[in-house]
Amino acid sequence: MTNKCEFPSSNASASDIASILKNAKTIALVGLSDNPDRPSYRVAAYLKEKGFRIIPVNPAIDQALGEKAYPTLVDVPETVDIVDIFRKPESVPEIVEQAVKIGAQTVWMQEGIIHNQAAERVASAGLRVVMDKCMMKEHKAAFGGSVADIPASLSENANSGPLDFSFDLSAISLEQDSQPDPQITYDLIILGGGPAAMTAAVYAARKMMTVCIITKDFGGQMGDTSEIENYMGFQMITGRELVGLFVDQVKYFKVPIYQGELIKEVRKEQQLFTTTLDSSTAFKSRTVILATGKRDRPLNVPGEKELTGKGVAYCATCDAPFFKNKKVFVAGGGNSAFTAVNDLLKVADRVTLINFGQGWQADKIIVETVKDNEKLHMLDNRQITAIEGAEKVTGIRLKDRATGEETTQAADGIFIEIGLLPNSDPVRNLAALNPAGEVIVDCHCRTNIEGLFGSGDVTTVPHKQIIISAGEGAKAALSAHEYLVRMGAI
Numbered sequence: 001m002t003n004k005c006e007f008p009s010s011n012a013s014a015s016d017i018a019s020i021l022k023n024a025k026t027i028a029l030v031g032l033s034d035n036p037d038r039p040s041y042r043v044a045a046y047l048k049e050k051g052f053r054i055i056p057v058n059p060a061i062d063q064a065l066g067e068k069a070y071p072t073l074v075d076v077p078e079t080v081d082i083v084d085i086f087r088k089p090e091s092v093p094e095i096v097e098q099a100v101k102i103g104a105q106t107v108w109m110q111e112g113i114i115h116n117q118a119a120e121r122v123a124s125a126g127l128r129v130v131m132d133k134c135m136m137k138e139h140k141a142a143f144g145g146s147v148a149d150i151p152a153s154l155s156e157n158a159n160s161g162p163l164d165f166s167f168d169l170s171a172i173s174l175e176q177d178s179q180p181d182p183q184i185t186y187d188l189i190i191l192g193g194g195p196a197a198m199t200a201a202v203y204a205a206r207k208m209m210t211v212c213i214i215t216k217d218f219g220g221q222m223g224d225t226s227e228i229e230n231y232m233g234f235q236m237i238t239g240r241e242l243v244g245l246f247v248d249q250v251k252y253f254k255v256p257i258y259q260g261e262l263i264k265e266v267r268k269e270q271q272l273f274t275t276t277l278d279s280s281t282a283f284k285s286r287t288v289i290l291a292t293g294k295r296d297r298p299l300n301v302p303g304e305k306e307l308t309g310k311g312v313a314y315c316a317t318c319d320a321p322f323f324k325n326k327k328v329f330v331a332g333g334g335n336s337a338f339t340a341v342n343d344l345l346k347v348a349d350r351v352t353l354i355n356f357g358q359g360w361q362a363d364k365i366i367v368e369t370v371k372d373n374e375k376l377h378m379l380d381n382r383q384i385t386a387i388e389g390a391e392k393v394t395g396i397r398l399k400d401r402a403t404g405e406e407t408t409q410a411a412d413g414i415f416i417e418i419g420l421l422p423n424s425d426p427v428r429n430l431a432a433l434n435p436a437g438e439v440i441v442d443c444h445c446r447t448n449i450e451g452l453f454g455s456g457d458v459t460t461v462p463h464k465q466i467i468i469s470a471g472e473g474a475k476a477a478l479s480a481h482e483y484l485v486r487m488g489a490i
Ligand SMILES: Cc1cc2nc3c(=O)[nH]c(=O)nc-3n(C[C@H](O)[C@H](O)[C@H](O)COP(=O)(O)OP(=O)(O)OC[C@H]3O[C@@H](n4cnc5c(N)ncnc54)[C@H](O)[C@@H]3O)c2cc1C
Pocket: 191, 192, 193, 194, 195, 196, 197, 214, 215, 216, 217, 218, 219, 220, 221, 222, 224, 225, 227, 228, 229, 230, 231, 261, 262, 263, 264, 291, 292, 293, 294, 295, 317, 423, 426, 455, 456, 457, 458, 464, 465, 466, 467, 469
């Protein structure tokens, strides 16, 4: 058992966290939104109410919660104790360098943007790294929006300056015992941390199977979704709120979790599966559920990789506010591209939509919503051949596919919205995939390999949605249980 939080790169122990929070006065929130509906705003409001001095850091806003905003951390003219990051993982390393430069004491990363490499850099510079899940209750209270929801022992401190978080720390010991053990052969190993994986874990735990989860992070695509209106039981819920509720439910069943590393490969030998991680750590099981979902499809053009996080973005829901009064491009012609356009038109000066194909593939209703906006320029049958810029995006190189003519247009950024790729790499040498790379499953979530099940967006199941992934996760766990019973293994 370790005295650290469950994230491998958090170097703050339970008692450290209590003292960090007790002693901190100033918290800079990088990526804080000025929209009261956004989770970052609610966290900031909560912290302010608790007596912390909050400093918004966001080039797209002038102020939030009555406090002046600064474009970057290095512009903040006063001492910062904690840097709280609300940006996408790709932006984290740059923010961390700035945190080191200004001499902050602690970097606090939110669940969903955890970046272990950046965390290691923070630790090597002698700063504390706190991962958000170490402060689940504080976070939950902030997301729940009501200080009244905080347990009594916390509320007693509510008006006496920064909180005493000692109450919170008992929850951590539950997580400390819950790392999967490479010596055990599990009934089931679940790969992934999205709705499919988390639902499968709850179903497997309720069947009393020995089960663990291995994932890079928790939430999956749900964490990138601002508002969800089609998950039954909630008229509207933010993606991060729903992730929090799913995680709580998994924790309730004390499912061991290995988090923060990529799964490299799943192999099967003599009825046993071995799941190997990037670090070569390996776990054994009798069954496996692959629930690794999908990732953004890259354009694969020069400049894209180098400028990711410096103007190249993949999630308008997360990053649109950073393009206030800017010239921004969107690559794509389907629903996700038009959704990004819709978000960006609210903040940017000019939005140029570029589609490789002819016409637009999105639903008519969303095209109609934006097409007459005078800030929008729609160009189809164009190929993006390069993204230009040194420190940040300055231009987009375009080829007219009808005439062959090439031009460069000035730009501050580009959102790549050209679809998603299935994360089926760990089983590409084991299971049958369709031409799109999705794992082929039947209606019992069975793959062509006995004991290997698939669920959610990584599979051939149509209609990629949270409720469908959750349902498929449940089905896969029940099928795995049925398989083990039939084998006489449980
Ligand atoms: C911007 C956006 C908005 C959306 N809005 C909605 C909506 O409003 N309503 C709705 O129902 N659906 C919505 N969706 C779709 C929905 O989010 C997905 O269908 C759902 O999240 C899929 O769940 P999943 O568990 O199958 O996979 P994912 O959510 O993709 O989760 C996959 C998990 O596996 C992990 N993983 C992947 N590869 C590896 C690896 N090699 N090693 C370790 N871990 C790995 C990931 O870190 C992640 O935790 C939206 C999607 C996006 C991108």
